[in-house]
Amino acid sequence: MPEDSVAPSTARTKVRRLADRGRYDRETIDSILDEGLVCHLGFAVDGQPWVMPTTYARVDDHLYVHGAAANFALKTLASGVEACVTVTLLDGLVLARSAFHHSMNYRSVMLFGRAERVDDPKEQYDSMIAIVEHLVPGRSSDTRLPTPQELRKTLIVRFALDECSAKMRTGGPLDDAEDMALSFWAGVLPLSIVPGAPVPDVEQPAPDYVNRWTRAR
Amino acid sequence: MPEDSVAPSTARTKVRRLADRGRYDRETIDSILDEGLVCHLGFAVDGQPWVMPTTYARVDDHLYVHGAAANFALKTLASGVEACVTVTLLDGLVLARSAFHHSMNYRSVMLFGRAERVDDPKEQYDSMIAIVEHLVPGRSSDTRLPTPQELRKTLIVRFALDECSAKMRTGGPLDDAEDMALSFWAGVLPLSIVPGAPVPDVEQPAPDYVNRWTRAR
Numbered sequence: 001m002p003e004d005s006v007a008p009s010t011a012r013t014k015v016r017r018l019a020d021r022g023r024y025d026r027e028t029i030d031s032i033l034d035e036g037l038v039c040h041l042g043f044a045v046d047g048q049p050w051v052m053p054t055t056y057a058r059v060d061d062h063l064y065v066h067g068a069a070a071n072f073a074l075k076t077l078a079s080g081v082e083a084c085v086t087v088t089l090l091d092g093l094v095l096a097r098s099a100f101h102h103s104m105n106y107r108s109v110m111l112f113g114r115a116e117r118v119d120d121p122k123e124q125y126d127s128m129i130a131i132v133e134h135l136v137p138g139r140s141s142d143t144r145l146p147t148p149q150e151l152r153k154t155l156i157v158r159f160a161l162d163e164c165s166a167k168m169r170t171g172g173p174l175d176d177a178e179d180m181a182l183s184f185w186a187g188v189l190p191l192s193i194v195p196g197a198p199v200p201d202v203e204q205p206a207p208d209y210v211n212r213w214t215r216a217r
Numbered sequence: 218m219p220e221d222s223v224a225p226s227t228a229r230t231k232v233r234r235l236a237d238r239g240r241y242d243r244e245t246i247d248s249i250l251d252e253g254l255v256c257h258l259g260f261a262v263d264g265q266p267w268v269m270p271t272t273y274a275r276v277d278d279h280l281y282v283h284g285a286a287a288n289f290a291l292k293t294l295a296s297g298v299e300a301c302v303t304v305t306l307l308d309g310l311v312l313a314r315s316a317f318h319h320s321m322n323y324r325s326v327m328l329f330g331r332a333e334r335v336d337d338p339k340e341q342y343d344s345m346i347a348i349v350e351h352l353v354p355g356r357s358s359d360t361r362l363p364t365p366q367e368l369r370k371t372l373i374v375r376f377a378l379d380e381c382s383a384k385m386r387t388g389g390p391l392d393d394a395e396d397m398a399l400s401f402w403a404g405v406l407p408l409s410i411v412p413g414a415p416v417p418d419v420e421q422p423a424p425d426y427v428n429r430w431t432r433a434r
Binding site: 012037038040041042043044047048049050051052053055082083084085086088090092093095096097098099100102104106108110112128129131132135136139140142143144145146147150154172173179182184185186187188189190191192193194195196197198199200201202204205206207210213 | 259301319321323345363371390416417422424427
């Protein structure tokens with residue numbers, strides 16, 4: 001792994017407990033961000049924390065989020081407050097022999113920093129396309145593209161992937177030795193996000209990129 | 218809907234934009250909390266926001282989260298700082314004719330308040346059982362139950378459901394009138410969390426409540 005692909009570990013990003021679950025390489029971080037659909041934006045106003053779900057896209061070394069120009073979260077983030085953005089993928093439920101050792105398999109990324117407002121029209125346009133393409137690969141070439149007026153109605157901010165870390169749990173249950181002989185079933189129930197049948201707005205066969213949509217690794 | 222089942226709308230919980238997406242009745246709020254598996258805990262320390270994913274369970278009028286006694290997020294929450302807890306269910310991708318009107322169908326709950334540390338051993342025990350049962354209904358009667366020593370190693374906090382609101386988007390794309398004649402496919406791709414085949418820790422048939430696990434409504 002080349003040195004420049006490693007996000008430096010800082011006091012904020014260093015995984016404190018269960019340190020073997022921490023990952024700091026951009027390959028891991030990017031793969032989680034690129035698989036996720038929703039991020040949770042955290043910020044505080046007058047000491048009151050807010051956690052807002054929204055979609056996003058990663059483009060190179062930035063994560064972009066957008067919303068209406070009047071959106072409270074976006075306006076607050078664009079003002080440059082400290083933020084934390086978290087993306088969590090739930091991979092499975094871990095059923096241990098003891099209630100105490102029940103757990104989840106997951107992969108998450110936590111990103112710290114201040115948002116930058118995106119004012120360049122080309123970057124605004126590209127990031128809006130990137131978000132559509134992130135949600136539904138193939139869609140951006142099969143939709144009516146954004147107009148300058150639509151871009152003016154949209155507030156877009158970006159976060160540099162400078163200070164971020166991944167955390168994950170994989171594998172089976174970790175039971176205490178003295179519980180291993182118990183007869184309770186133990187194992188993992190894998191979970192994934194699966195599409196149902198597309199629901200057309202007007203009767204029209206769905207395109208291939210919709211019918212084949214998957215978030216499976 | 219009886220009056221006492223309605224969480225009062227406050228300056229924090231009132232849904233500001235797209236107000237028709239806001240819901241304040243406990244039936245809606247509880248159904249989202251009971252379907253979700255992961256919440257995102259938001260809090261700030263010295264102005265720095267943190268957003269941490271974890272599991273939880275609702276019991277009556279409280280949401281319980283737990284972790285190791287040394288867990289940074291739990292210790293911070295137990296100290297009584299202001300918090301925001303968000304649960305988000307992703308129901309579908311909304312493909313509009315225009316890139317601009319792409320959206321997501323979702324249901325989310327946002328809860329504000331300060332955590333209370335749970336010190337009563339019976340409430341600790343019950344909430345640990347509730348979390349196992351919330352993840353895998355039927356499991357709590359088929360696992361080795363928590364010991365007093367395990368409860369001492371666990372930090373449990375609860376949030377009262379006093380100040381919370383739900384927000385949701387349902388239905389198809391909302392395109393501009395002038396885009397309706399465009400030939401791009403438009404509609405919704407429904408998404409849900411689906412279990413795979415259980416992976417046993419040692420060869421043993423999975424119990425019915427594992428094989429039948431579903432989070433479908």
